[in-house]
Structure formats: structure tokens, C-alpha cells
Amino acid sequence: MATDIKAPTFPESVAEGTVATWHKKVGDSVERDELIVEIETDKVVLEVVAPEAGTLSKINVEEGDVCQSEQVLGELGAAGEGDKGGDAKADDAKRSDAKSDDAKSGDAKADKKPADKKSAGAGKQHEVKAPSFPESVQEGTVASWTKKVGEAVKRDEVLAEIETDKVVLEVVAPADGALAEIKVQEGEQVESEALLAVFSEGAEGDAGADAPAEASSSDDDGEADAKVDGKILAPAARKLAAENDLDVSKLEGTGKGGRVLKEDVQKAIDNGSAKKSAAPKADKSAAAPKAASAVEGERPEQRVPMSRLRQTIAKRLVQAQQTAAMLTTYNEVDMSAVMALRSQYKDTFQKAHDVKLGFMGFFVKAATEALKRFPDVNASIDGTDIVYHGYQDIGVAVSTPRGLVVPVLRDTDSMKLADVEKAIGDFGSRGRDGKLGIEDMQGGTFTITNGGIFGSLMSTPILNPPQTAILGMHKIQERPMAVNGKVEIRPMMYLAVSYDHRMIDGKDAVQFLVAIKSLLEDPARLLLDI
Template sequence: MSIEIKAPTFPESVADGTVATWHKQPGEAVERDELLVDIETDKVVLEVVAPAAGTMKEILKQEGDVVLSDEVLGVFVEGAVEASADKPSDAAPAQAETESAPAADAGDVILSPAARKLADENNINPADIKATGKDGRVTKEDVLNHLKSAPKAAPAAAAPAAAPAVPAGERVEKRVPMTRLRATIAKRLVEAQQNAAMLTTYNEVNMKPVMDLRKKYKDQFEKAHGVKLGFMSFFVKAATEALKRFPAVNASIDGNDMVYHGYQDVGVAVSTDRGLVVPVLRDCDSMGLAEIESTIGDFAKRGREGKLGIEDMQGGTFTITNGGIFGSLMSTPILNPPQTAILGMHKIQERPMAVNGQVEILPMMYLAVSYDHRMIDGKEAVQFLVTIKDLLEDPARLLLDI
């Protein structure tokens, strides 16, 4: 039975998508729920999986084509895989396979012709392959499954000696189309700079109190909550408290209206292979440090796997980005519209600091808050950043709400 493979139903905020990668080609066998194709939208990559076991029959939308919600991408045939020249049908007599499939050198392993050819091409010992065919025969699928599960071998020592693809001294250029996600990021960043009166204020924070607290309780914290205690949860809690005290920083601009939010939904920038995404922590005021750390860890994992949903990144009243994990000492973060402010964290670096007339070596971090001056006055922005600094340098204030 033929089944149409359709694009997912996009939310209202997503107009269309682009076919990113076909993982199956016409004629290939497919298991139920196996990934068929990736659809890239402005915000996330959506996966389309097989509705049942069968065979991919036809691809109607090629990689790079723009598709709408529920548009047909290809045709899928449910049921057993059809017989082909190099792959005997399961219903064919076993004798036809055994006559042309001599035993392998290792033991009494029997391979189909297609399986033997594939095994020889990949230098696989037939005895290492798990056989699932009739009477213990190794099929082509068994060899493919073995290749998928086996660790990739290290390149041979002679490989680097191969002739280079490009002559010495050649000035190489490679042109790659910008992905939809990357193009959207670029467009939004340019719009943020063109449409907002963006200004940045800086300060620095002594991270020693937080580091001491983390060092003292990290083992107990992980044992009690099953998640490691990091720095980001402290910054999220400090930012949440500061947002409550300075509502304008937690607001957004909608045309000529200023929208004040009575909740704190903090977006945390996550770097992925496809680009920067900003999943949102909802109602941060009611979240504890453990829940924040656990949620951020889940966001990071799903971001790397391309499994973040559109609902994970919608909304948000404030954003935190951490360039310090890549070694950035200071930077100017760009607003994430329609939000009116963003906090930039940076690398922790020991520096000599004057403390009560004495020079001490302290772990310091530069903080930066970029804000829309149309909505936020300089006084509010500076006081907001100082509040974060004070809360981090005396973490007990987070618990005492002072």
C-alpha cells in the first residue's frame, strides 16, 4: 500500500520550511519510525519518520526545495521490500541463494552474493556479522547493520600520503548556500541593530563567593538532585530577581506600545552545529537551582541533536548568552527582538584587585547588558546590572530576597 509522506503541520509563526536532508533514497528499506527526511524551518529542524516498515518508493521534493505545511514530500510503500537483482526476495526459494553463496572462510558462515560483495568491499570478517537470514545466512541488511554499529576504524597510516586533491599553492574557495536557520539568525541580528536604539553597559563581578559555594556543596547537590551545579543557574536566579525589581528590562516593545510582563521567562542561548538557538526557561521565579540546571542540560542535549521544538523557543522576556565557554573575555551581545535587554556572560579570569587597600588575586568576570534605549533609561540598565553583581557577590541575598 502506497502512503504519501507529508511535511509536518507548521505552527502559525512558521510560514514554510526547506527540505534539508533525505536520509532514505528510493528503493531503500525502512523500519517503522526510522528517520526519512529533515525539514528546516526558520527556528528548528523538524524530523519526518516512516509511518510503518516498508520501502521508500519516490522522492517528490528534493533537498533545498521550499515546502508548505502538509505538502507531499514523497511516496512510501508499506510492507515487504520488493526483490531486486542484488537482493533476493525473502519469499524466494532458499536453494537459489545457497547455490550462489559459498561458505565464508571463517567457519560455516553463509553469505548472499550481495552480502559477500559488501563485506569484501569493507574488509569485514563474515564471522563478525550477526546473521538474521534463513538457516543462519548473512544478508545484505546484516552487513549494513554491522557497518552502522561498528566503530569507525582509524584511517590507515598510508592515507595521508595520497595525492592531494588540490595542487600545492592553489587558492581554494568553497561556496555553500546559507541554511534557512542561519539566514534567519543573520536577518534578525541586522534588524535588531537597525531598528533598536541599542546601547551596552559593562561591569565586573567577583565570582569567588559563587565558586566557593559551588565547591562546598557541589557533591551534595549532585547526589541530592542528580544534576551538576553550574554557574548558569546562579545567573538565571540573579537575573530573575533583578528583572522583578526593574520591570522595564523585562518588557518588550510592540509598535508604539510598551508591554510589561508579570513573569520572567529567560532564554538561554545554546550554540549548535546549525547555528545559535535560544530555548526559554518558563516562570524562572518558581524554579530552583536544580530545576534550572536540569532544564538547561536538556536544552543543550536536544539542541546538539537538533530535537528542540518550536514551542521550546517561542516567547521569552529576557536572554542570557555565555561567550565565556568559548574563551571570550568581553563582548557586546545583540538584542533578541522583541526583548529589550540581553545579558552577556564572559570568561572567568584571575586578576589583581584592590580589596580594602590590599591587592588580592580574584576570579573576575566581565558582564555586559545590551538594552534598547527607547524603552530603558541608562540609569535603570546600570542599576539592573549592579543588582546582578551584588546578588552574585553575596549569594545569600538570593535566598533572603534582599
């Protein structure tokens, strides 16, 4: 009995959607809760999963067609029903021919496998596509392929990384198996949901979907051959070539049809005829190693394309300076009280909250309190409008191998000091691993950047549009200060607030910075709210 595949119930503000992608074709087997089709609305992309295991028997709404809430999109038949009803629009003769072609295609694929099937799904082909990019991301660059053609891969293991101008997105394996073909090489640009590669389900050797049928008659434990760099390799030969990092295109095959055997690879290893030519490797963060060019000699140079993140950083910084009336005001803060408090309670704090007590938590809490007192500093400019925010979302600049990113702490007014320290530590570790998502960096009403960790004594931070102010922290350095008529050595830090003079008057910017200074020099004010 057929089961209806229905569109989900759309949100109240969404009238209709468009069928963006069918991930299964008529006749494909489907597991329960497996993604079948995606529906794109004007706000979100909705996923439709299989209500039960079976076979997709009919598609009612094609890709690109408009659908309504809870409309029947297709039908799911019992497992093994195949293409029943799938070609309802064609006449009987065409349907018969199509089924015949499908059968021949299935037989050809079956010939590439051992007679004793390893599993029911072995050798099934999957299209590996780029993920759906967020609305603000137009395209990405394939930064790296972590797996080679023919290399064994486990389900959900990372196959490739795509670098966008904001985050690095991972593409994972849809099942256990191997890459059969890579469509988009490292350094090439891709759009959302573009086809990246063809993946073959099953054992490592099953990746050879492009190998001729007769190549399956190997004695390599029943595994199929694979086509790599235009050469047909037996599984044992492919494994040996990978272990010795050989250039497959230089291997000479003596087997049937030019098939490269294990002894061919061993011969190439012995005479050194298939070694890869030495070439300077471009940094993967450049995301385009093929486009890198090097100039050798006594004064060597290397030219690599600027990463997407670096391009975006450059564009935004220039935009901030060109569009904002940016000024900077400075002050200095005596860190004695904060350092004494931290020294007294750091061990107890770490035992209680399982996180170290740093300085950034004090600055975030002090900035939050100051933002509440000076709402203009917490506002943003949208065209000719001023947007006043009734909350404090503070971005914290984090340095990563790919560049500077600014993840955002949400509702810092309700966060405890330990919550702030834990969140910042999490941002730092995920930033270094390239695991920060776009949702982590969207929004923000104010930003704090700390150049002091790199030794900066004083700097002028640049605004993070559309925000209207940013606080710069710097190195703590002992200096002689006049205290109650006496000269004392105190740990001092220069603070800088850059602000957009279109929105914030100089008086408010100065008083805002003085408020932060007062809260830090007497941390009890944070508890007493004075």
C-alpha cells in the same frame, strides 16, 4: 452498520473550521484511532481519528469545504465493504466503471507480489508528506534523506529531515516497508504538508511499486523488483549494489527488459565500471549540497548556500541594530563567593539532584530577582505600545552545530536552582541533536548569553527582539584587585547589559546590572530576598 465520522467539538471561541486534508480515500481500510482527516480552524489544526476499525465508505465534506462543530464528515463501514456509497453522486454506470478500474488497478498491484501474500497490508502505498509547519514558518528545506529507495525501514523510523528557519523537523515512516519513490530531493524547498515521497508498506522488496508486473517473477526469496535511478533491480542486485555503494545509473542489466541481476552487479564490482564519482560533500547543515560549488587549485574555495537558521539569525540581528536604540553598559563581578559555594556543595548537590551545579543557575536566579526590581528591563515593545510582563521567562543562548538558538526557561521565579541546571542541560543536549521544538524557543522576556565558555573576555551582546535587554556573561579570569586597601588576586568576570534606550533609561540599566553584581557577590541575598 455504518459509523459516523464527526468533527470534534470546537473550542468556544471557534465558530467553524475547514477540512484541510483527508488522509484516507473511499475504500481505504482504517485502523482504530488512525488519523483520517484534519480540520483547520483560525487557531489550531484538529485531528479526527477513526472511532473503530473498518473501511471509509463515504466522504460528506470534501477538502476545502467548511464544517461545523460535531458535523458528520463521512461514514465508516465494516472492514471489506470497499467503495460502497463512495460515489453516491455518480450514476450507476459510472460507479460500475470506477469499481471495475479499481479492481484492475488492484489486480495490477497484486501481480507485483508473490502469490503467497506475506500480509494483508503488504504493498499498500502511502504518501509521505511534510509535517504541518507552525504558523510562523512558511516553508522548509529538505536537509537530508536518511533512507534510500528500496532500503528497508521500520515503522516510525526517520526517513527525512526538514530544516526550517527555527527547527529541524523529522519525517518518519508510516509503517514497516521501504521508500518506493522520492519526490523532493535534498536541498529543495517544500511547503507545509507537501508530498515528499511514496512509501510502500511491507517487506524491503515491496518498495518497487514502479517496477513492471512481470519483474515480480524473480527467484530472490519472493521479493519484488524496485526501480532505482531509472534501472530495474532485482532485490539481490539492489542489496549488493547498496553494500558496495555503486552508482546504479551506470549498471548494465542483462535480464528481461534490461533488468539488473545480481551477476550484473558483481561484474560491475569486478571491473569497477559503476563506482560513484568522487565529489566534495557539502555539510548537511547547509541543507543544499546540490547547489554547492567548489573551486579547485592552490587556493581552493567552496560556495554553499546559507542555512535557513543562519539566514534568520542574520536577519534578526540586523533588524535589532536597525530598529532599536541599543546601548551597552559594563560592570565586573567578583566570583569568589559563588565559586566557594559551588566548590563546597557541588558533590552533595549532584547526589541530591542528579545534575551538576554550574554557574548559569546563579546568573538566572540573580537576573530573575533583578528583573522583579526593574520591570522596565523585563518589558517589551510592540509597535507604539509597551508590554509589561508579570512573569520572568529567561532565554538562554545555546550554541548548536546549526547556529545559535535561544530556548526559554519559563517562570524562573518559581524554579529552584536544580530545576534551572536540569533544564539548561536538557536544552544543550537537545540543541546539539536538533531536537529543540518551536515551543521551546517562543516567547521570553529577557535573554542571557555566555561567551565565556568560548574564552570571550568582553563583548557587546545584541538584543533579541522584541525583548529590550540582554545580559552577556564572559570568561572568569584572575586579576589583581584592591580589597580593603590591599591588593588581592580575585576571580573576576566582566558583565555586559545591552538595552533598548527607547524603553530603558541608562540609570535603570546600570542599577539593574549593579543588582545582579550584588546578588552574585553575596549569594545569601538570593535566599533572604534583600
